[in-house]
Amino acid sequence: MSGKRFAVFLSMKGCKGRCVYCDQKAITGENPPSPEEIKNAIESSDIDFxxxxxxxxxxTCLPTKNQRDYLQISKDLSIPARMSTHPMCIDQRALxxxxxxxxxxIELGISSLDDETLAxxxxxxxxxDGLRAIELIMRNNYDVCAQLMIGLPGQTMESSLMDIxxxxxxxxxxxxxxxxxxxxVLENTELYRMMGDGYEPLKIEDTVTWGGELLFNAEKMGFKVQRIGLSETPSLAKAVAGGPHHPALGEMIRGYGMAKKLSCISKEGPxxxxxxRISLLTGHGGMGLKEMAKIVGLTIEETKKRIFVRTSVVD
Ligand code: SF4
Structure with missing residues (x-):
């Protein structure tokens, strides 16, 4: 489905404040298009969105007229819509x-549920407030996606696991x-300034462990994890001044999650x-395999010998 999505980036439109890590313009490199421009772009495309x-x-904090104008495209073209919004922009009127x-x-930016981190x-x-917003969305029978973050100021792996x-x-x-x-950490943000004031962004290895633990536990609790990490764009690459920036970060985290899952099935294999799925363990310098060897307490060679590839594939 992701290839058939028409994504519109609203560049912080409707936001009541500015979160310390956010610079949407740097992430997307775009100014928001008007409803007419969106409609024209969809209608003139060969893709069946x-x-x-x-x-x-x-x-849902945009002026009502703007929301209606954007959503009318969806109605006119019979293409359903999804949107991301802030927890304080959800109430019965908005729904x-x-x-x-x-x-x-409805996707909700629930970067954390830890009050200190949020502040x-x-x-x-x-x-x-975040939980109340999700509950209200679900009570109104909408599917909900929570957008979580890791490595925020004041946040720990334990608080992330408590969130899920x-x-x-x-x-x-x-x-x-x-x-x-x-x-x-993006250049034009408060977080960039906070780096000089004691905030330490996550390193890649710690991100893989933290993200992998979160992924493993989330799947065990029945969540569907749709995406890990931001999409790579030239403007994002230009703006990143710190933190775990790697084009294959999502794959590496999924590799850790897979290692953790296999080690729970059996400590010794096979x-x-x-x-x-094998590339999740063997890709990126065999990072998943190394993590797995660490988790099960075997050498990398020994761990590798006990892994067998099935010819079947899974989606
Ligand atoms: S993180 Fe979300 S709510 Fe915060 S400023 Fe950026 S777009 Fe707005």
Whole structure:
């Protein structure tokens, strides 16, 4: 489906404040297009888009007319929409407006549920506010995606794991999707200045462990993890001044998650892996394999010998 998404980046439109790590313009390198421009671009494209996505701002805090104008495209072209928004931009009135349009999912920026981290990041909500917003979205029968971050000021792996535990308790047997974004330091942000004031961005290896633990536990709790890490763009690469910036970070984290999963099935092996999953362990200098050897307490060579490839593939 991702190839059939028409993504619109709203560059912090609707945001009440500016979170310390955020510079949407640097991430996307775009100014937001007008509804007419979006409609024209979709209509003149050869692609049969299945979804229009409004990302990079606080959609439900945009003036009502703007929201309607954007969502009308969705109605006119019969292509459902999804949007990302801020927890404090969710109330019954906002959801009632969305109910007039075809919406597939609401994505909520729940970078953390830890109040100290949220305050340090100037996110403008508390953990309880975040949970209340998710509950209201689910009560209105929308699919929800929580966009989590790791490596934020004041945040620890333990607090991240506590966040997904709280989300799992809230969701119960209902579906919930997650995205996991390791925190990057962009030049034109408050976080960049905070680096000189004691904030230490995560290193790649620590990000792989933290992200991998989060992924492993999230999948065990029944979450679907849709994406890990930001999409690489030339403007992002130019703006990154610190933090775990690597084009294959998501794959490396998934490699750790896979190592952790296999080690839970058996501490000694043999382990069987579908053909299209083996690169999660062997790719990027065999990072997943090294992590697995560490977890199970065997040498890398010995661990490798006990892994067998199945010819079947999984999606
Ligand atoms: S709410 Fe989201 S888009 Fe707006 S400033 Fe914060 S991180 Fe950026």
């Amino acid at each position: 299945e979804e229009i996505c409004f990302f990079g701002g606080s959609f 009632d407006l969305l109910s007039e349009f075809p919406i597939t999912m 340090l990041c100037r996110r403008g909500y508390t953990g309880d 535990k709280r989300l799992a308790e809230l969701k119960g047997p209902r579906d919930m999707t997650l995205r996991i974004y390791p925190c990057l 382990w069987f892996l579908p053909a299209n």
